[in-house]
Amino acid sequence: MFKELIVAENAGFCFGVKRAVDTSTDYKEKSKSDIYTFGPLVHNKNVVDHLRQKGINEVDINNLDKLNDKDTVIIRSHGVSPQVMEQIKNTGAEVVDATCPYVLAIHKRVKKYYEQGYQIVIVGDKNHPEVVGSNGWCDNTAIITKDGEGLVISAPKVCIVAQTTEKKANFEKVIEVVSKQCKEVVTFNTICSATKERQTSAEDTAKTVDVMIVVGSRSSSNTTKLYEICSKHCENTIFIDNGSEIPKWLFESENIKKVGITAGASTPDWIIQDVLEKLRGYLEK
Ligand code: SF4
Known part of the structure; x- marks a missing residue:
């Protein structure tokens, strides 16, 4: 309880x-x-x-x-x-x-600036389907970089966009590297706030609880990232796929007073509700 x-x-x-x-x-x-x-x-x-x-x-x-x-x-x-x-x-x-x-907005910018003669730079993971798709809007000519390391640009005009789930620090690093090499640099911060919002509220919750539960699939990179963030702030952080994986010890320990819960951007509401329902059964009345 x-x-x-x-x-x-x-x-x-x-x-x-x-x-x-x-x-x-x-x-x-x-x-x-x-x-x-x-x-x-x-x-x-x-x-x-x-x-x-x-x-x-x-x-x-x-x-x-x-x-x-x-x-x-x-x-x-x-x-x-x-x-x-x-x-x-x-x-x-x-x-x-x-x-x-938000991804369509990236496609539009990539297409527009490519047609105006800009070299497109995408900050992100070259194998991620979103980046692969965006690159197609400039005939697969984009330079794709994670953080600008070793980046050499010879084009006079550059347009920089980011994968929607990229870290802001990486986007800023790339702008810095490119700006040292090119005179004309157009940048669009296309990072989506959904990822950041989930990470910030998971962190805030993890700081205040005895056990933090992260609900989602282990194959989801954004859920795994939430788990890593929560683990830094709550040593009893657990990763579960659904309600059937809630460990028994959670209900048996007398030292647990507060339990927090978060879920990745790919975790459906019905799974979260199922976990909540099971947990509510053990709330002190
Ligand atoms: S994280 Fe979600 S809301 Fe944000 S760009 Fe991706 S799909 Fe759209």
Whole structure:
């Protein structure tokens, strides 16, 4: 039994992920066609299993040939390049674009400045699907860097954007490196506040509790990051995928008074609610 249960202010699905998941389930309900998502909608097994049970499966660039004009493909929040979009459309399938509007804004800037002759620099992870998609909007000519280390720029005009989940410190480092080499540098801080907000409120909560619970998939990088942050401030931080993984000792220890909970941007509300319901059963009345 414990006395208090504190839920971090910003926890769970971000706006863009929620929109993509809702779009797919809404389409499935009103459409008779087979619904596919282009790649997994989120890095969370519970969500992927839930969508599969509803008959929403995945397709990727290597098996587009299984699509036909009776199918519908949902583009996830990470977005895609215009070339990939074209390939999907060429299958005859209907395409529903659930790219997060914040990512669409990056595509527009990359395209606009590339067409004006700027060298595009993207601060982020070169293998992340969002970055791969954004690079397509400048014909895959972007220089992609994590923190500007070893970066040599010969172009006279440079436009810098960031992956939406990138650290601000890395973005600023790249601006510094590029500004020393080029006269004309245009920068857009395209980092999304959802990640930062989740990290700040998880940290604030972890500082005040005896046990901190992070809910989400171990394959989700943003949830793993939350776990790392919480662990720094609360030595009893635990990582669970869903309510069935809540450890027994949590309910048996007499030293635990306050329990905190947070969840990654890819953790659905129904999983968070299930965990909360189980925990509330052990709150002192
Ligand atoms: S983290 Fe931000 S940019 Fe990415 S999907 Fe969520 S709301 Fe959109």
